[in-house]
Structure formats: structure tokens, C-alpha cells
Amino acid sequence: MNIAEILERRAHAQPNQAAIIDNHRGRSRTTGFGELNEAAARLATRLHRHGLKQGDTVLVLQPMSAELYTVLSALFRLGLVAMFLDPSTGREHMERCCRRHPPRALIASPKAHLLRLLSPALRRIPLAFSTGAWVPGAKRIASAEKLPQAPAVELPDSAPALLTFTSGSTGEPKAAVRSHGFLMAQHRTLEAGLALQSGEVDLSTLPIFVLANLASGVTSLIPNVDLRSPGRINARRLLLDIQRHQPSRSGASPAFFQRLVEHCRATATTLPALKKIYTGGAPVFPDLLERLQQVAPAARVTAVYGSTEAEPIAHVAHEEISPAEITAMVGGRGLLAGTPVPEIELRILPERWGTPLEPFTREAFEAQCLPAGEPGEIVVSGEHVLPGYLQGLGDAETKFEVDGRRWHRTGDSGYLDERGRLWLLGRSSARIQDAKGILYPFAVECAARQLPAVTACALLELNGERLLAVEMKSTLDLAELRYRLTWARLDRVVLLDRIPMDRRHNAKVDYPMLRQRLINVASQGRQAKPA
Structure with a gap:
């Protein structure tokens, strides 16, 4: 099974339907299923003529866009392996990953090609292609426009398709390989779990969801915002995209939706066109589900639990929480x-x-x-x-x-x-296990977040104490917080201007960084509020 065959079937069934709506050179751009499939087939021919063969690994450094999914489909057609790295994890992480599994080619945006100036590992990659303007030492993928279309090669289900790496923050990065059979199984699960229906327009922020959309005949609207930092997106620009294209569904991280909700509430705006909202990739607390429901009153708002290794695992709709x-x-x-x-x-x-x-x-x-x-x-x-x-x-x-x-x-x-x-x-x-018993982080954090003043919080053990760090957006009633958390038997509550979050989703607490910040607070003698 070659996963590229699914897109090809969609292209034949609905060639003129929009597959991807994105922003290109400052303007909205629509790419149809037929157009995307044809471009991918021609690019596959170009890559094959440059000597890339089944099983070769190609490093892809390209933001979410029509170009990204043209490249992915072309790689899948040839049985090549698409390798992804997160540049925000730093140059040393990229060097380690490329040493572990050296790519045969690099396909990147012109901006990403600048990393070759800093990275010996990227300079060692034999072939380089640019998805946009010409850059020194790279060939433009646009020059494939007049080539014949390559068919999708036949592959066993076990053939590798995607290669991604963990951050390696606690050791050597682990490499996750997803086969064509795995991607097909994941698509079937996502299609059922997310109720994907051909013809819908989805506000898309997560790369794997766009693959599921392409396979299901759903139009993916990629907003004109920086999706690398979902907790810091330009919410005004995002809202303009939503109002212009009227998506009926969306899937994104909690941090992304938090920014959207804050802007909607500040501008007294609602989103009546949204009928399905899915949020995950980080803990989804009920206070966010409630606020999402308020700004999208017609939507079924659902929290999705999963991980890199298993997506999805479970889900619950806001209306199902009593x-x-x-x-x-x-x-x-x-x-x-x-x-x-x-x-x-x-x-x-x-x-x-x-x-x-x-x-x-x-x-x-x-x-x-x-x-x-x-x-x-x-x-x-x-x-x-x-x-x-x-x-x-x-x-x-x-x-x-x-x-x-x-x-x-x-x-x-x-x-x-x-x-x-x-x-x-x-x-x-x-998990904290001390003389007081066992205490779990979500048990405390979920309870504390029910107070409207609490923006974020995190429980950890520090110097033998049960400590709750709290980030707040208004004056916090510590007496109320202590009352709610009597059962947790906390030793201290520390108020912070900001709790550090992960770089990928901006929604998971970065506990090592938080621990170091709290140590610094203590060493500088700054006041901490006792619980």
C-alpha cells in the first residue's frame, strides 16, 4: 500500500475541489486536489532523475503549505522516506539527528537553506532542492513543471514513509519511523474519531491532520500565522482568515485556541460557522473547553488525548462532562x-x-x-x-x-x-511520593485551574516540598486556592509572571526549566507566597 494512492484517488474523484488554502506571497492561494496530485507526480519524476531511489531519506524543512504536501506526496510516490526535524530544538540536535540517520537529499524553503551556513551536517547532504526562489547550491522544485508524471510505486505496508525525532532533552533523540501501513491505520482512526467528511473546510494547524484531510477529501485552510509558536500567534490575523473562509471545523493545540478565545472575548466576537473543534497535543483542561464553547456556540468541542507514538488514544466532548x-x-x-x-x-x-x-x-x-x-x-x-x-x-x-x-x-x-x-x-x-502519601500533578493542576484567575500552574517536588507554581492573569485569592487544595497538603505556592512551556505546542509545562527558575527565585531571595 502506497499512501500516495489515496491522494491520487481523491484527485480523480474531485479534481477541482480545494485541497489546500494557504497564504503565498501575501495573498490567499487555493490548490485543488488535481493540481496538487499532478505537481507531486511531476516532482517525483524530477527527484527520480536526480538519482533518488526507494528507501532513500530526504530531510524536509518546509512550513505547512501547499509546497510541503506536494513534496510529501512526491516522496511517498517514490517510496522515499521524509525526515523531519524541529529547528527550534537547536543546531546540536539537528547535527545529532543527521549523524544518526544521514539524509540523501534536502528539500527546504529558501529561508531554511540559510541553516546550511551554520550546520556541517546539512552541508554534507549530497542533493539540495529549494521549494521557492533559487539559492546557491540548490535546485528549484518549480523546474519540474513540464516533466511527465511518475506513478506511485508499489510498496509493502512495512515500507517506511516518515521519520521524526524526539527532542532528546533527556538523552539521545529517539527516531520514530512511520510506515505506509501505519499511516493508513492512523488515517482510518483519525477519519472516524474526528468525523472527517468530504467537502468540509478545516482550519488546519497540525501537519498530520492535513494528511488525514487530504485522504478524506477535506479542504485544509492553513492560516496566515506563525504555527511554530501556537501560544503567540497573531490572533487578529487568524480571525480574519476564519471570517473570510468560514471553516466548519478545526484542530489545534490548547495554546492556539487559548489565543483565539482571548481575542474573541476581547472583541466580543463569536464563531458561528465552526461546528467541530478538536484540541490536543497537550493537557486540555475543562476551563478551556468551556471558553471555546462560549465563542463557538454551535460547535461540538472535543478534547483529544494522544501522543507521538499513538494518536489518538481517547477523546471527550465538552457536552459529555457533567x-x-x-x-x-x-x-x-x-x-x-x-x-x-x-x-x-x-x-x-x-x-x-x-x-x-x-x-x-x-x-x-x-x-x-x-x-x-x-x-x-x-x-x-x-x-x-x-x-x-x-x-x-x-x-x-x-x-x-x-x-x-x-x-x-x-x-x-x-x-x-x-x-x-x-x-x-x-x-x-x-508523581510525588513522600511521607504524606502519593500526589499526582494533574490532580492538583486541574483543580487549581478552575479558579478564573489561574492562567497556568504546575506541581513539582523541590527540596522535599510539595510546591505549586501559579501564573495568574488577575489578583488570585490565595485563601480560596488553599481551601480548594486542602486535600493536596501543599507546602508552598509560588506566584510567577510566567510558567515556561514547551517549544512545540506552547502548552505543556517545561518542568526542567521551571525547576531551574524556582531554584533561581530561591537563591535571589525573592518572596514566595506560602500555601
């Missing part, structure tokens, strides 16, 4: 993630994160699985769950087998309730 469940979250029961998707098996094992698991028989595994209500480590298995990492680096700590079937350890703690729904308690490595 007042009693909000009360449970305020009381420390964790964050409701909802019902696991039908395509996945999910179990809860006793907490052993950091210790490799030996193979299980099915009987021994089921005997280990915890019953409803008991917290532990979340593990998953399924066709769209990544079975392993490149060269097995990272498999020992994150994978195990049950009667020969591969399972993935998410690294998250949680439990299943009596209705089979998943509740999240935070990263297993962040």
Missing part, C-alpha cells in the same frame, strides 16, 4: 480524557515507570492489569501505535510484548472509571 465530573476534577480525581477509541487496546498497569518490562503471556498480563478506579501506568496497543523506534533505541523503556504483540508505555499515569473512561493524572515520572 457537573459531577467537574466537581470530581476539582476534588483531585484528575483530568477526564474520555473513552478510548475503538481501534486501541488500553490497560492500566502498576506504576513501574523507569523499569523495563519483561514479555508477558496474555494470562499473566491480564492478571497484572488494574481494575477500575486504581491508578497506574497507561499502556496501549493497536495498529496505529508505533511498534518501535529506529534501531531499537528507546524500545527497552517504552515497549513490551504480550504473547508476541507489541505494547507501548505512554509514560502517563491514570485510571479507568466504572464506565471505561480514562482519567489522566500526569506524567508517571512527575
Whole structure:
């Protein structure tokens, strides 16, 4: 199965329908399914004539755009492997990744080609192509316009298609390889879980969702904002795109939607055209779902839980969260993630994160699985769950087998309730176990965020103390916060101007940076509010 065949079928069925709407040279641009497919087929011919062959790896440094998906489809057609790196992780990270798996070619925007001046690893790549204007040492992909169209090669399901790397912030970066069969399984799961319907217009911010849209006949509207920093987007410009193109659905990170919500509330604007909203990639707390529902009153607002290795795992709609469940979250029961998707098996094992698991028989595994209500480590298995990492680096700590079937350890703690729904308690490595007992981060953070003044918060253990860092947007009633969190038995609350977030989604707490910031606060003698 070649994943490029799906786009080809869509191009034949609906050639004139818009596949991608994006911004090009300051103007809105529409690329049809037929046009995108034809451009990809011609580019595939050009790449083949330059000696690229099935199995070769091509590093792609191109923002979300019609060019990106033309390149991806061309690579898939030839059985090439598209390799992605996040430049925001730094030059050393790029050097390490390119050493681990040297690319045969580089396809990049003219701006990204400037990195070749700084990176020896990028300069060592034999072939270079530019997706825009000519740059020294690179060929323009636009010169493929008059070439014949290359057919999609036949591939086994196991043929690699995408190669991405983890940040490597805690060690050597792990390389995740997604095969054509894996991408097809993920597409089927996303199509069902996100209720994708041909003809819809989707405000698209996540690259993998655009692939699912292309396969489902959905038009992807890529907004004219910097999607590399979703928590700092130009919300005014975003709103103009929404009002002009009237998308009926959208999927984005919580930080992206938070910016949009803040702007809509400040300008008394609503989004009546939106009918489906999906948010994930970071913890989605109920206060954001409520605010999204207020600015998009006709939308079904859904929180999606997943990870790089398994997307999606579970989801819950705002309307499915009852007042009693909000009360449970305020009381420390964790964050409701909802019902696991039908395509996945999910179990809860006793907490052993950091210790490799030996193979299980099915009987021994089921005997280990915890019953409803008991917290532990979340593990998953399924066709769209990544079975392993490149060269097995990272498999020992994150994978195990049950009667020969591969399972993935998410690294998250949680439990299943009596209705089979998943509740999240935070990263297993962040669990606090001290003389007072066990305390989970999401249990505290979810409860604290119910106070309107709390913008962000994070629980951690520092110097033997249970410490809650709080970022607020208005005066915080510490007495109310202490009352709500009596059960958590905190030692201190520290008020910060800003809690550091991850670079990718701007929505996950960067705990190592936060810990260092709190150490600096203490060493400088700055005042911290006691809990």
C-alpha cells in the first residue's frame, strides 16, 4: 500500500475541489486536489532523475503549505522516506539527528537553506532542492513543471514513509519511523474519531491532520500565522482568515485556541460557522473547553488525548462532562480524557515507570492489569501505535510484548472509571511520593485551574516540598486556592509572571526549566507566597 494512492484517488474523484488554502506571497492561494496530485507526480519524476531511489531519506524543512504536501506526496510516490526535524530544538540536535540517520537529499524553503551556513551536517547532504526562489547550491522544485508524471510505486505496508525525532532533552533523540501501513491505520482512526467528511473546510494547524484531510477529501485552510509558536500567534490575523473562509471545523493545540478565545472575548466576537473543534497535543483542561464553547456556540468541542507514538488514544466532548465530573476534577480525581477509541487496546498497569518490562503471556498480563478506579501506568496497543523506534533505541523503556504483540508505555499515569473512561493524572515520572502519601500533578493542576484567575500552574517536588507554581492573569485569592487544595497538603505556592512551556505546542509545562527558575527565585531571595 502506497499512501500516495489515496491522494491520487481523491484527485480523480474531485479534481477541482480545494485541497489546500494557504497564504503565498501575501495573498490567499487555493490548490485543488488535481493540481496538487499532478505537481507531486511531476516532482517525483524530477527527484527520480536526480538519482533518488526507494528507501532513500530526504530531510524536509518546509512550513505547512501547499509546497510541503506536494513534496510529501512526491516522496511517498517514490517510496522515499521524509525526515523531519524541529529547528527550534537547536543546531546540536539537528547535527545529532543527521549523524544518526544521514539524509540523501534536502528539500527546504529558501529561508531554511540559510541553516546550511551554520550546520556541517546539512552541508554534507549530497542533493539540495529549494521549494521557492533559487539559492546557491540548490535546485528549484518549480523546474519540474513540464516533466511527465511518475506513478506511485508499489510498496509493502512495512515500507517506511516518515521519520521524526524526539527532542532528546533527556538523552539521545529517539527516531520514530512511520510506515505506509501505519499511516493508513492512523488515517482510518483519525477519519472516524474526528468525523472527517468530504467537502468540509478545516482550519488546519497540525501537519498530520492535513494528511488525514487530504485522504478524506477535506479542504485544509492553513492560516496566515506563525504555527511554530501556537501560544503567540497573531490572533487578529487568524480571525480574519476564519471570517473570510468560514471553516466548519478545526484542530489545534490548547495554546492556539487559548489565543483565539482571548481575542474573541476581547472583541466580543463569536464563531458561528465552526461546528467541530478538536484540541490536543497537550493537557486540555475543562476551563478551556468551556471558553471555546462560549465563542463557538454551535460547535461540538472535543478534547483529544494522544501522543507521538499513538494518536489518538481517547477523546471527550465538552457536552459529555457533567457537573459531577467537574466537581470530581476539582476534588483531585484528575483530568477526564474520555473513552478510548475503538481501534486501541488500553490497560492500566502498576506504576513501574523507569523499569523495563519483561514479555508477558496474555494470562499473566491480564492478571497484572488494574481494575477500575486504581491508578497506574497507561499502556496501549493497536495498529496505529508505533511498534518501535529506529534501531531499537528507546524500545527497552517504552515497549513490551504480550504473547508476541507489541505494547507501548505512554509514560502517563491514570485510571479507568466504572464506565471505561480514562482519567489522566500526569506524567508517571512527575508523581510525588513522600511521607504524606502519593500526589499526582494533574490532580492538583486541574483543580487549581478552575479558579478564573489561574492562567497556568504546575506541581513539582523541590527540596522535599510539595510546591505549586501559579501564573495568574488577575489578583488570585490565595485563601480560596488553599481551601480548594486542602486535600493536596501543599507546602508552598509560588506566584510567577510566567510558567515556561514547551517549544512545540506552547502548552505543556517545561518542568526542567521551571525547576531551574524556582531554584533561581530561591537563591535571589525573592518572596514566595506560602500555601
